[in-house]
Amino acid sequence: MAADWLGSLVSINCGPTLGVYQGEVSSVDQSCQTISLRQPFHNGVKCPVPEVTFSAIDIKELKILDIRNGSTQNSFLVSTNASSTPVAVPKGDQRTVDAVNSLQYFSKSYGERHLDVPKGFRRRHNSWSSSSRAANQVTPKKNGVKNSTQMKQRDDECFGDGMDDGLDTDFDFEGNLALFDKAAVFSEIDTSERRNGARSRGTPQEQTPSRYRHDENILEGKPVVYRQITVPQAGFREYCTDSGLVVPCISYDLHKRLLLAAERHGLTLERRLEMTGVCASQMALTLLGGPNRFTPKNLHQRPTVALLCGPHVQGAQGISCGRHLANHEVEVILFLPNFVKMVDSVTSELTLFNKTGGKQVSNIKDLPDTPVDLIINCLDCHENTFLMDQPWYRAAADWANQNRAPVLSIDPPVSGRGPAVEAKWSLSLCLPLPLAEGAGRVYLCDIGIPRQVFQEVGIKYHSPFGCKFVIPLHSA
Template sequence: MSTEYIGCMVSIECVEQLGTYQGIIDSIDPVHQALTISHAFHNGVQCDMPKVTILAPDIVNLRLLKSAKEAKEMLKNTVFNFQKPTKSEKYNSDKELKEKRKEQLKSPANCVQGKSHQSPSKRLSPMCQGQGRKGGNNRKDSHRRTPWSETFNDNVKSYHEEFDFEKNHKLFDKKAEFEKIEGKDIMKETPKKSYRCDENVIASADSELKQIRIGDSSINSSYLTDSGIVIPAISLAKRIDLFEKAAELGVTVEKRLEMCGRSAAEMVMNLLGGANRLNPANAHQTPFVVVLAGPHPEGALAINCARQLSCHGIKVTLFVPKSVSAGYCSILENEIRIYMSTGSNFIRSVADLPKDTVDMVISGVDSHRSTDANQRHSWCIEAKIWAEKLRTPIIALDPPQEPHKPALNPKCSLSLGLPLKLSEFSGKMYLSDVAIPKQVFRQVGISYQSPFGHKYVIPIYKRE
């Protein structure tokens, strides 16, 4: 009996997710309860597939529009009554659209009711699953949305094909494109440099400024400042001669110690953190410095630095060996006396050195006059062992020249006036101003112009 409806034109209203289908009945499968239509339209849009199969549980309402004979005649005379809307087809209003759809649906209707609680996407055959997902909610929605079908009538099948990104990426020849770009003569504008008020527009021909000349080629070594000024190294004998001439003019040892002690304290405070570490709001993190001083003028410089650091609120412990107290010079004794008035800690034995964390160690144990003999003292050896165990940054004040090495392994070293030729174990180097007039430099055969600028202590670097 089902064969008598073959070829008839029907309108099938499915569940909400599938929408409405129209077409010619191609076959009816009573076993699987399925209906196949050809020349199918889904919600007024022609399907891409030649045939669509719909299961009986998905059908809500079925109307017979034309008999098999009428449908056959219509197919012969016309392309198809339910053809896909074109861009030229326009409707003045939704009312005109509804009237046209009513004319298409005028026919005796036979209704078939069906119910289902299963997922519609699982009930559809593979042929109509793609079209089923594209359907509207109901017939009323399909009528209302048809005027916008031109925007959303793309091939639904294309949306279900997985895009091959890797294959598409291989189509782009990156190397060839870059060769094409690099082959073009592209004029690039050079950005204009903006100068500060203190910069020269015309660069100097010589980047290294040799404004200090010693007239002695016996020491073949020199250093550079951040400004590119060349500072030649001098021998220890010439430096002693320079300091003696300065003392004759009035720049005494005491004045030189005060000047260099201030520079050493400034360098140490900057290395400890400067304003970030030394301010009233950070009193709970007061730096702790240990100063090791030998019984010689270089040790007096370390004691002077310890006193100036203590006056800046830094916690200081000063060590001066006890075994050589009888050999103290008057300058050393005077510096110790002034330091004791600060109330900071003063010890005479290596055993009393702190075992806890120390921020920095300042070394003034080396002497230029008897370097090897000084480093053989038991207190110097014990101090070196203590510093190595502590693993704290060490600052050497006025270390000995080559071929001697500092008693402790310093991270930084501070030289006075003009640098000596130091060993490679002296660490990063700094230079302190001693405020000696140019006239004194000329007396010892040195053409001198201050490299310090607005500072009292500057970093210097070994010149290759």
């Protein structure tokens, strides 16, 4: 009876572990309780083996999808439940009834679990066995013609059996490219652009491609004027910014006239001190590590800054910077001699600094013996150059040079003798002064002087700062 439905299409449900198989029935062995499917599909995917054999104990549910005589029966169902075996069969088809009865008998019988698969098939469950193999199944070799045949079978499984063999022909790139007349196409483009008044792009051989940075605008606009700042006294050293803008140096006399004009317009010394302190502290925080150093998880490693100040305006600028650093959890040690006369700005800034909890010393011996993270030098004065000969000044300069910590000088003066403390960075205000070589790398600080104030002292000025308040300067 089982031979009557050989070639029929069936669906076998083997439970959640083995899954569902569909295929054409190739053989049924009632004595061994096995059934074999030809060209099987596993969970909707074609199996890599041509035939699969199941044991009756593995089958949970069996559906007949198509009988060999051509009649489609999508509703045939044989259940392996012991309680009931419902079967839906059309009337008048005795061959179909016999086939279903055979399947019903087969699915209720329980024998030894057995599935015949080739050696290369991956195991999915302990009931899978590779002890036997069908006679027409061989293990594919890794190389040779059989391997190529296996690869083609995999291609057919991925892209379908109905692939067009004509696609195997190689595409003739050279012949297709010869049909394209590049010279005629570019000539037509040039003629069209000249007629419309547009700029000619030229042929690939004549055109030199432009290179743009990731932050550069590729749209053409007005030509950039890089010399946007001109000073009445030429001949001093010139710098340039990262974007190429030229920043000339000015003399100290012109610098002093600029500050006096700003003060007349309301930019008082106190406002300039605050602006200088904020910008200098921002630069110092960046030099100390920036966001990588100042995090809530890193409070146990507070950086230490030694602040060397004199009793003058430059010293007041340094004290303002130290106040802002102390507010940002930096351990600041301020050196300021207490036996010399101080200007009023230093006294007021010192009062605010003492509110932050920073440490103040007046003796060089009270400064740290070990290297600190940063030294800020504000010992020098623009007006009084004789301070460099005083003992406290020389002692502070010697300590800074021997501490081996990097030095940041704020508003260093123009000195013919050269700086007493070798600086790695120098921060200039408004416009740079012609500093000596020992000043290190020069940075420029914006203290908020309006453009009309520059024009009042004869300086044609356009801000080179962009979106920043502190920018680096490079030798032009």
